[in-house]
Amino acid sequence: MNRRTRGILVSLMRYVAVIFSALVAIFPIYWMFSTSIKLPNEWVATPSVWFPSRPVLINYQFIFSQAYEYTIGRRPEEATAFYSFAWSSMKPVFDSLILSTFGTLIALFAGTLSAYVLSRYGQKGAPPPVFPLMYRMFPPVAIIVPVVIMYAVLKLIDTYLGIIILYATLTVPLVLWLMKSFFDEIPREIDEAAILDGCSLFGAFYKGVLPLAKAGLAVTGLFIFILDWSDFMGVLLLGGRNVVTIPLKLAEYTSGHGELYGPMAAMGMVAVIPPLILGILIQKYLVRGFTFGAIKG
């Protein structure tokens, strides 16, 4: 075997490996998508239905209607007529958006400011602050009980404010650590040059350093948003009636009439959209952000 054929073989194997891992990564998403357009009898059929025999939208119609019943075996045409769109069905989507957006913004604001202060004014060579991360080390269940009691006293249960505060406080330590590592990589002379140029201390941060940490901020923001977006425990215990997020709604499809895999998959597809859009928006920062700072490796 000469060198040329060996080279071709190696690159062939490399492609096979890449394609294989891509398939592994994409398969669950494909399965979710195909289930979301399957008729009920194909959801959990044996043998598995790899390609829906007839793509339908009833699952989407179901989740966006005020349907209280989902009759398995109904013919798709009837189903289409039966379910009509209702704004109230969008509530989980809106709630998820509101809670995750504000939770992320508050955590970014507080965490970024503290990270900057720790990075610049913390003692040189002092060990990094561990305490903010401590309560992330408990399993959430361990802290949720006192939080529930506290929230009951403060009358924050089942309110937007309450859950936003919960999300923000739970994720602030992560923002702090991530952003600190981004700030640590920006030379102090950048701030000092800005100060000598006439900026206040805050001006040096805002006009000098923050623009350089944009990539880090974007990546951290996406990371925190996805964390908040996929929260189940918090909203299960502190929300439920007034506040209903997508994960909570998903749980509802596992009851009464058995497992409603089709609507679950449809809701899953909807849930993918906002993080996906966010990811595309900040795409140009993603590669830079992931290869720089704490999320590296």
Added chain:
Amino acid sequence: MVKVTLQNLSKTFGGKTVIRDLTLEINEQEFFCILGYPGAGKTTLLRLIAGLEKQDKGDVYLDNKLVNNVHASHRDVAMIFQNLALYPNRTVFENMAFPLKVRKMPRTELRNRVQEVAKSLSIEHLLDRAIANLSGGEKQRVAIGRALVRRPQVFLMDEPLSNLDALLRLEMRVELKRLQRELGQTFIYATPDQLEAMSMGDRMATLSEGQLQQVDVPEVLYNKPKNQFVAGLLGSPAMNFMEGSCRQSDGRTLLDVGSFQIDITRFHKALERATGPELILGIRPEHIKVTRQRGPNSTCEVVVYVVEPLGGEMILHLGVDGGLIKAFAPPGFEAKYGDHVSVEFDPNRIYLFDKKTEEAIL
């Protein structure tokens, strides 16, 4: 265009004294160089003047005003950092305009000012370029430009040319000097390069471990170094040092260096200042005459170890008493490893230092 006065300035970092009781006066419109090895405290000194670091003791005056409690952003001092600290995400124009924007200068005036400064630094054509796409020399100019646009009271420069290649460095040296003359501003320039300090400075200071050694015009530091440290710092190649001890013989005083002796009787007045008979003899390479044959005035015979041709001239490394000294070979001189040659020290150009205190005796 102001005077900078430092009085009994001290700074320690975690128990390590970096600036030690330093008193210094820098005149207005002066190009003042601070020369010191890495770690001497040059950067720290500049940062103290700028207000980026707070002194433990002592006072800083700008223009005869005490500024100990004036925040760095109000001292009206510009500093060019060792690593330049340009904003990499902004264009050249935005970098240079930044200090003016902070001061809320009107748009058109700002634009004119930046253009004007860019022109004087010949970087007009770069104004729209991103910082990342500039060469080292161009970045250097942008950093200088950013400092120039706001016409500060004092310029602090921390080894601004250290990242440039040798040729560009020579060019920028001349240019900075010209710029300082044109602006008539006070420049304080820290560098570890003695050639830079000597060629640019109106006056210069040598700093060692946070302590000022000598402050004067470069010629004086070169010709009349106060101690062995300053003598060894200036000059290229550096001054040769040889240990010796004084002894009396027939009413004359001789410095015995081992393989040869030097008559130092005529310095007897100065020698009274020495704390002991142990002295250090110093002689610059350019004051040693190398000859093939031993002459009547020859100091001693030496062996050639290394021949270092530098194009126009040639440096010889010569073995004396187990040590090496460096000397310039006369034009047309040919030598190779192992040759025996003679050297003659210019008797009017020798330096004597006390071995214990390292202070100059002559």
